[in-house]
Each structure stands twice: as C-alpha cells, then as structure tokens.
Amino acid sequence: MTGDIAAMGQYIGAGLACLAMAGAGIGIGHVAGNFLNGAMRNPAAAREQQGNFFVGMAFAEALGIFGLVVALLLLFAV
C-alpha cells in the first residue's frame, strides 16, 4: 500500500459520489412503477403518456448522472 492521504480522499469521495445512484434508482423505480400502475388502470391512455414517462425517467436519471460526473471530476480533474 503506497500513496498519500489526498489520493485516498479522492477515491473515498468518488465512491461516496456513486451513492447518487441509489437516489436515481429510487426515482426511476417510482416513475416506472407509477407509470405502469396508471397504464394498467387505463391502458387506452398509456400510449399518449409515454412521452411524459420518458421525460420523467430522464429527470430522475440526470441526478444520478450528476453523481457520476462528480466522481469522474474527483478522480481525474482534482
């Protein structure tokens, strides 16, 4: 084991930043689950709401991706 404290902090920080994925996972699960819930109740309206579904997915996913960006910044840019 070699290296310095700063590098250790970088790696720990990058790992912690990946926790953003947990939130994104919960969010995407909510979006998909609720869409399916609504689609099962009223299948006729499901097709029209598919666009909103993807947009909701995108918003939930984006925040998880910000975590990835923070991790990459910590690893390569600091």
Added chain:
Amino acid sequence: MAEKEGSGFYADPMGQFEIYNFFGAGAVEWSSFTNSSLMMLIVVGVSTLLLTLGASGRALVPSKLQSMTELTYEFIRRMVSDTAGDEGLKYFPYIFTVFIFILFSNLLGLIPYSFTVTSHLAVTATLALAVFFTVTITGFMKHGVHFLSFFVPHGAPKPLLVLLVPIEVISYFVRPISHSVRLGAAMLAGHAVMKVFAYFVAPLGVGGVLPLGMMVGIYGLELLVAVVQAYIFTILTCIYLNDALHMH
C-alpha cells in the same frame, strides 16, 4: 490504477474515448482534424445518404428505407406539434437535424472500434448551448422584455417571490448543463461498463462465457439507451421551445 498496467489483460476503460490527431501525431489543437471530427463527418454523411435515398423514392407503396425515413419524419413532426404547438413547427427542421445527428452518432458509436461523438461533453454541451441560445433568443424576440416574467411564478404569494425567483433563474440556467451532461454521461457510462465487462472475458477462460453473455445483454440495452437518449434530448428541446413560445 497505475500498478496494474503490466498484467497484460488490463487496459483503461476510458481509453476508447481518447481524442487524437487523425493525420500524424502531435498535440490536439482547436484546428486539428481528430478521430472525433472524422466520426462526425461519417455520421453526417451516413444520415444524409440514408435520408436522401429514403425520401427520393416517393413510392405509393413505400420500400423499407422509405417507410423508415417517413416514420422518423412523422414521429418527430408529431412530437414537435404535440409539445410546442403549431408555432413550434417553424423550428422543426432544426429539431429534426439535432435528433438525427444524435441518433446516428449514438448508434454508429456502438459499432466496435468506432468512436462515440456524443460521449464527449464538448460535443453535447455545444448542442445544448445552441438549443439554449435559440430558445432564449426566441423567447425575447416573441415576448420582448415581457419574457422576463417567465421567472416569476403565477399565483405565488408576494413574500415567497424573493425565494422563488432566484430558484427559477438558477433552474433556467442549469438547463444547458443537465441537458448536455445527461446525454454525454449516459453514452460515456454505457460504453465504459461494456469495456469493463470485456476485460473479464479473456482472463476467466471458459467462465468468460458469463461476462460475454452479459455483454450481449448490455449491448442490447445500449441500443435502447442510444435511441431513448436521442429522443429525450429532442423532446426536452421541444419542451424548452414551448416554454419560450407560450410561457408556462
């Protein structure tokens, strides 16, 4: 990371995103022709060729290529008119171009040994900033100074406005960041994951079938992600355009 380089099997999963001078060595400058530039030319060439060929037939019973072209065209046209109204159709050529460019660079980037243009923030940020400026200028041209009232939510109690207006302003200016990072990071992450799985295949011997099967699955998922991300980028463009044209 550095100490594993001698093992032979190891390579950097980020190596595939490296940009280098296509003709000769030397540092990459703003004017150099890189592998990314070549890939962009290929993307533009392939998409122009396919769409021109598809649109030139005009048969009553369309061929596969023609119906693919027409379906894409109608899909985006309906998306624009549904989201941004008939006024938004003025911007349809621009939105369609953005969609086709992103879709083809995502899909062509999935071919092994090719290069994903949209995995670079420099490219996606340029696309998103172009959308941002187009939308903002459109808003100011249509509504004049009145467009600034976009940042003041309707029906909110007066004391809350002190808090709400800065939030609205910030969320407006964060748009190009999230718009570009979403596309860039989704492509980057997908390709990096595939590369990581690829490194497990050879060292595991016979057991390498498992990560190989995993890779086939992930590749299918990436095909989906490539199309969905192009769709999301485009529909967000439409939503921003609608905000500028109709204000809430």
